[in-house]
Amino acid sequence: MALLSDRQKEELHKSMLEYLHTSNFTAAYNALKEDTGVEYTPDPKAKYAGLLEKKWTSVIRLQKKIMDLETRNASLQEELSIAPSKRAAMQADWVPRAPAAHVLTGHRGHITRVAFHPQYSILASASEDATVKIWDWETGEFERTLKGHHRAVHDVDFDHKGHLLVTCSSDLFIKIWDSENEWKNIKTLSGHDHSVSSVRFMPGDQYIVSASRDSTIRVFDVASTHLVRTISGHSEWVRCAVPSDDGRLLASASKDKTAKLWDPMTGECKGELRGHDNELEAVCFAPVAAYAAIRELAGLPNVGPKGPGAYVATGSRDKTVKLWDVQSGQVIKNLAGHDNWVRALVFHPSGKLLLSAADDKTIRVWELSTGRCMKTVEAHSHFVATLAWGRQRVSTAKSNGTDAKAGEAEKLVNVVASAGVDQIIKIWLP
Numbered sequence: 001m002a003l004l005s006d007r008q009k010e011e012l013h014k015s016m017l018e019y020l021h022t023s024n025f026t027a028a029y030n031a032l033k034e035d036t037g038v039e040y041t042p043d044p045k046a047k048y049a050g051l052l053e054k055k056w057t058s059v060i061r062l063q064k065k066i067m068d069l070e071t072r073n074a075s076l077q078e079e080l081s082i083a084p085s086k087r088a089a090m091q092a093d094w095v096p097r098a099p100a101a102h103v104l105t106g107h108r109g110h111i112t113r114v115a116f117h118p119q120y121s122i123l124a125s126a127s128e129d130a131t132v133k134i135w136d137w138e139t140g141e142f143e144r145t146l147k148g149h150h151r152a153v154h155d156v157d158f159d160h161k162g163h164l165l166v167t168c169s170s171d172l173f174i175k176i177w178d179s180e181n182e183w184k185n186i187k188t189l190s191g192h193d194h195s196v197s198s199v200r201f202m203p204g205d206q207y208i209v210s211a212s213r214d215s216t217i218r219v220f221d222v223a224s225t226h227l228v229r230t231i232s233g234h235s236e237w238v239r240c241a242v243p244s245d246d247g248r249l250l251a252s253a254s255k256d257k258t259a260k261l262w263d264p265m266t267g268e269c270k271g272e273l274r275g276h277d278n279e280l281e282a283v284c285f286a287p288v289a290a291y292a293a294i295r296e297l298a299g300l301p302n303v304g305p306k307g308p309g310a311y312v313a314t315g316s317r318d319k320t321v322k323l324w325d326v327q328s329g330q331v332i333k334n335l336a337g338h339d340n341w342v343r344a345l346v347f348h349p350s351g352k353l354l355l356s357a358a359d360d361k362t363i364r365v366w367e368l369s370t371g372r373c374m375k376t377v378e379a380h381s382h383f384v385a386t387l388a389w390g391r392q393r394v395s396t397a398k399s400n401g402t403d404a405k406a407g408e409a410e411k412l413v414n415v416v417a418s419a420g421v422d423q424i425i426k427i428w429l430p
Contacts, residue, residue, distance in 0.1 A: 001171060003170045007106065007133060010038065011048070011051075011265060012039075012194065013032070013036045013038045014038060014040050014048045014153055015048045015052040015055075016032060016042050016052060017029060017032060017038065017042070017048075017231050018040075018043075018046065018048040018049055018050075018051070018052070018216055019044055019052045019325050019389065020032065020043040020270055022042075022044075022049070026151050031294075039084050039176055039334065043114050045230070050201075052113045055109070057080060058072060058178050068099040073099075077179060079119055085183050085378075091426075093348070093350050093353065094364075094414045094430045095348070095350060095353065095365045095375055095377075095416075095417075096355075096377050096379070096416050096428035097289035097353070097375075097377065097428070098297075098377060098378065098379075099196070100221055100241075100379075100426035100427055100428050101140075101427050101428060101429040102139075102425075102426070102427040102429075103140075103424055103425070103426055103427075104125075104135050104137075104140060104142065104421070104424065104425040104426075104427065105143050105425075106131040106133055106177070107125065107127040107129050107131070107133060107424075108126035108127075108150070108423065109127045109129030109419075109423065110127065110128045110130075110153050110384055110420065110421045110423065111125055111126070111129075111385060111419035111420060111423060111424075111425060112126050112128060112152065112153065112155065112386060112420065112426060113125070113153075113154065113156050113386045113388075113419075114126075114129060114156070114386050114387075114388045114418075114419050115156045115157050115158055115165075115388055116137070116158070116388055116389075116390030116415070116417065117161045117162045117296075118131075118158055118160060118161065119140075119160065119161070119162050119178075119423050121137050121138035122134060122135070122136065122137070122143075122162070122179075123136075123137040123158045123390075123425070123426055124158070124160055124165055125390075125419060125425075126153035126154060126155060126156040126167060127152070127153060127423075128152035128233040128288055129152075129154070129299055130147075130149050130150060130151055130152060130153060130155055130169070131145050131146065131149075131153065132145070132146040132149075132165075132167055132177075133145050133146070133155055134183065134267055135424070135425070137390070137415060137417065137427050138391045140427065142173075143218050144167075146167075146177060146187045147187070148177075148188075149167065149169040149171050149172040149173065149175065149217060150169070150174055151169050151170035151194075152169060152170045153167050153169045153395035154168055154169060154170065154195065154196065154197050154198065155166070155197065155198040155199045155200075155240075156169065156199075157199060157200050157201055157208075158179075158202045159205040160199070160201070160203070160204075160205055161205075162179060162203070163178070163179055163180055163414075164177065164178060164179065164200050164201075164222075165177040165179055165183070165202075166395040167196070167199065168196035168197070168198065168199040169196060170196070171196040171215045172190060172192050172193070172194070172195070172196060173189065173190055173196070174188070174189040174190070174196060174199055174208070174210055174220070175188050175189075176188075176189070176222070176256075177186070182258075187222075187225050188225075189208075189220050189224050189225045190219070191208065191218055191227045191271050192212040192216070192218060192309055193212070193214040194212055194213035194214035195212060195213040195239075196210050196211070196212050197210075197212055197213060197237070197238060197239050197240060198210065198238075198239065198240035198242075198245060199211075199212045199243060200241070201222075202219075202243050203243060203245065203246060203247035203369075204247060204249050205222060206222060206223070207219050207220060207221060207222060207223065207228065207264075208220050208222055208361050209241050209242075209243060209250060209264065210241070211238035211240050211241035211252060212237075212238060212427045213237045213238075214238065214307050214340045215232065215233075215234050215235065215236060215238060215254075216232050216238065217231040217232075217234075217238055217241045217250065217252055217262065218224070218228075218230050218231070218232060219231070219264055219363075225357075229264070229267050230267075231250075231262055231264075231267040231271050231323045233262075234252065234254040234255075234256050234260065235256045236253075236254050236255035236279075236319075237254060237255040238252050238253070238254045238255075238258035238340055239253045239254060239255065239281055239282070239283060240252065240253050240278075240281075240283060240409065241253075241281060242284065242285065243264065243285075244285045244308040244309035245287065245308035245309075246307060246309065247264065247287065248263070248264075248306045248308070249261055249263070249264070249270065249285075249309040249326075250262040250263075250264045251263065251283045251312050252283065252284060253280035253282055253283035253314060254279070254283065254369040255280070256276050256279075257276050257277070257279060257280065257316075258272055258276075258279060258280070259272075259273040259280055259312065259324070260272050260273070261273075261309075261312075261326055267364060269375075270367065271327075271329050271413075272329065272373065273312070273314065273324050273328060273329055273331075274329075275320040275322060275331050276314065276316040276318050276320070276322065277314050277316070278317035278318040278341075278376075279317045280314055280315070280316050280317075280340060281315050281316060281317060281342060281343050281344075282314065282315035282342065282343060282345045283312055283313070283314050283315075283382055284307065284312060284313045284314075284347060285309055285311070286310070286312060286313065286323075286343040286347055286351075287306070287308075287349075287351055288306065288308060288313040288351075289349070289350065289351025290311070290347055290348075290351035290352070290354075290368055291305075291306075291311065291351070291368075292351070292390065293312060293351060293352050293369040294311050294323060294332060295367055296368075296369040297323070297332060297333055297369055297370065297371055298325070298332045300332070300396045305327070305410070309326060309329070309400045310325070310326055311324065311325060311326060311332070312324050312326060313345050313347070313354060314345075315342030315343065315344065315345050315356060316341070316342055317341040318343075319336070319338045319339065319340060319341065319342060319358070320334055320336050320338070320342065321334075321335040321338075321345065321352075321354070321356050321366070322333060322334055322335070323335070323340055323368075323371075331338075333365050333371045334354075335354075335371055335373070337364055337373045337376075338356065338358040338360050338362070338364060340361040340383070341359040341383075341385060342356055342357075342358045343358055343359060343383070343385050343386070344355055344357040344384065344385065344386050344387040345357075345387070345419075346387045346389045346391075348389070348405060349389065349414065350369065351368070352368055352369065352373030352393075353365055353367060353368060353369055353387070354366040355365060355387055355416070356367050356387075357379070357384035357385070357386070357387045357418055357420075358384060359383040359384070361378065361379060361380050361381065361382060361383065361384060362377060362378055362379055362384070363376075363384065363387065363416075363418060364375040364377075365377070366374050371400065379426060380418065380419075380420055380421075380422050380424070380426065381422045382420060382421035382422035383420050383421040383422075384418055384420040385419065385421060386417075386418065386419050386420065387416065387417070387418050387419035388416070388417045389414075389415075389416055390414075390415045390416070390417070391413070391414060392413070411428060413429075413430070414429075414430055415427060415428065415429055
């Protein structure tokens, strides 16, 4: 039984003739033309020009997609065979694994930062192409591009409700966008004298804190856009400044090889973390949920500070991650394993793990209680510049609930996004 119709055969033969003619395979071209009896005059503008090559590359792409889906299917089948109680525990401690659920493309420059909306399946990405893009991470669909900056955009962050988005750029400006009003740029803040490297909403969303290549950290009032405070102390480019969960401390990482702790209300330096052999790229406060594991790692009894800001992690161009005790300023553990600059750090919501991303193109998963690298994910084809952890709250009705509100429960769906120099964003789902 013939697999191709007469029309399909004719199109295949003409495509082959066009390919042979373009490749200067004259003898083969004449032989095929004689054997098939097809009347065809080569024409670079005809639909058959390049058709064979297009079909061939399409087949290769489909084969790769099929292989990725088969790998993911096998992994899901394996999970389904696990007992429900054990599967629930795995979900709580879930970490990225290949292949990624979605690959988001569209930026024309290195992607510098990604941020999850706190309530909806929205992801914002900042890029050196001077734009911010908004995506639906659940479907992998692109939604819109935010234009307003004139140079590379280095950071992006949502307020705690997701109503506002803040960005910063090499154009020296910080911009605030309204997610509930067509993502309009509603405020522009200025004050830095050089590229603005990072920007974050402070807890409560009344202030934002920024770090810059001008060696300063600045605090701005969101409502008035006024500069509230300039914090100086680093001798070099401040790569990032992040607040603790209660907003009582700021941690900054700098090109001067140090991290510093600050009181954001007074600008007083509360401590210096010195020990890296190269520039720092990232700093991150440990969540309270991680304290027990960190104390176990340090060989300390599980007593001590209970509030936010007790421990931080730093990542450096010396290829290491360090865990620090904020109060003493001492290194708890040096996590070595990456083969290139460490660019990004995020703590796992369970408090048991730390994820790091680096220029060695990988994401590494560290077990906090032992300091052991328990997993390495070959994540990207180029340097990985940013990592973000999202926890999507999904409402589910109880099976026997008659009152919709009374019967509502919530489950948390873990999601990780990574991106970098290869200009793509990867979404990693359970």
